[in-house]
Amino acid sequence: MNPFTTLRRHLTPAQINIYFSIVCFFSPPVLGSLVSIAFNAGGVWSAMLLAAKRRRFNIDRPMLALTVAIYAYCAAMFVASIVNGTLAADLRLFLPLITLLFFPVSYSTWSITEKITLVRIAISASCAACLGALAIAVVQYHWLGTRAEGGAGNAIVFATVTCLAVMLCLAGALSGIEKRWKLLVLAAMAGALAIVYSASRMIWVAVPIAGIVVLLINRRRFTSASVARFAAIGVLVALVIAAIGSRVILDRTDFLVSDWDALNANGDHSTALGLRVAMWEMGFSAFREMPIFGHGISASRALMKQGFQDQFGLNQGFSHFHNGFLTALVEAGLLGALALASIFVVAAWNAARTLRVSANPIERFGATMILVTVITYLTGGMTGILIGHDILDATLMVFLITGTYLASGRTVAPTGKSAPALAQGASPRP
DSSP: OOHHHHHHHHSOHHHHHHHHHHHHHHHHHHHTTHHHHHHHHHHHHHHHHHHTTSSOOOOOHHHHHHHHHHHHHHHHHHHHHHHTTOHHHHGGGGTTHHHHHTHHHHHHHHTTSOHHHHHHHHHHHHHHHHHHHHHHHHIIIIISOSOOOTTTTSHHHHHHHHHHHHHHHHHHHHHSSOSOHHHHHHHHHHHHHHHHHHTOHHHHHHHHHHHHHHHHHTGGGSOHHHHHHHHHHHHHHHHHHHHHTHHHHHHHHHHHHHHHHHHHHHOOOSSHHHHHHHHHHHHHHHHHHSTTTOSOTTHHHHHHHHHIIIIIOOOOOOSSOSSHHHHHHHHHHHHHHHHHHHHHHHHHHHHHHHHHHOOOHHHHHHHHHHHHHHHHHHHHHTSSOSSOOHHHHHHHHHHHHHHHHHHHOOOOOOOGGGOOOOOTTOOOOO
16 A cells, blocks of 8 residues: 555544644744744644645633633734834834734634543643753753743743643643543642742742632532542642752742842842843833823833833843833834733633533533633733744644544534545534
């Protein structure tokens, strides 16, 4: 038999989706930007399949609401540039928005995968990602003497995507979907320790918050005594991880205290904390100048560089204001910030509705994915990037798409020549 014919028969649409999903869930902590490359390439391929009518749009009400919110944010960024007369100059800066625009396209292709298959891929790939993240973090911190950045090349981004992998391992262990709960707990501990080595303090805050939410979502499966026991085990595990990473924790705490003292006693804005405070002051000042439509997507760098020189006598420059919503306020005004907030509000609303009405473990797992994504991104985004980084944007789309599909979407078969027969006993959700 022709080997190309054999390969073609093996690479069915469902099988391609499986490989694609593995890459998307495994790569963010370990292989970094590969998730962005894979997701965007998948979006282009999905658009081509839709245009050729070999796929069909899967329009669910929760997916449609989230699509409207995402597209409203992108539109607000365009409007800001038009109002400021910088549309032509800003075109190259709009390229990252393409990742967000792929949301409904990729959703339609991802939803040909059976839900239980996708859940197991997400859990298994996240388990491997946590173990890989710790291996890289140990090498980077103990051998290279740097903050753990994983494959992301940025400590905060690495901590953010690793936090999501940790939460999927916990959700898989507590939901009962996967029986290998001991391995998943071990992987979650490994991922949490990798986050400690990243020295990303805001994600240190996000981990316990998201972990408690995962436990509360799955509390129905356990008695009150079991929940208390799990909580006690969680505290013990946290203490063990803190003991192993005590040097990192103490160093970062000392840095924060010394930065705070330098800022309050001497007005020193050259420290990490001082720079953030300076950026927030400049950001709010810039927002008051253009409160409705903002200054445009290209304005942040110029505003900060000029502000650091004029107000603080520093030669510094950043591409964002180290607060996701403040960056949106400066670049796209109230319209942009409200549209950005609506993405997370709609996502959380969709998840909460599923948790309120559904007892299906797969649907509740999808809702859990959404909530831990919202918690992790909002917590980290208070002092860092919320949207605007290739890895963070692609990972956000991966989790919102798959979480929404699992929580409230329906499975559809491909159309056209590539449409396989439905598996025995399988049926699309009405």
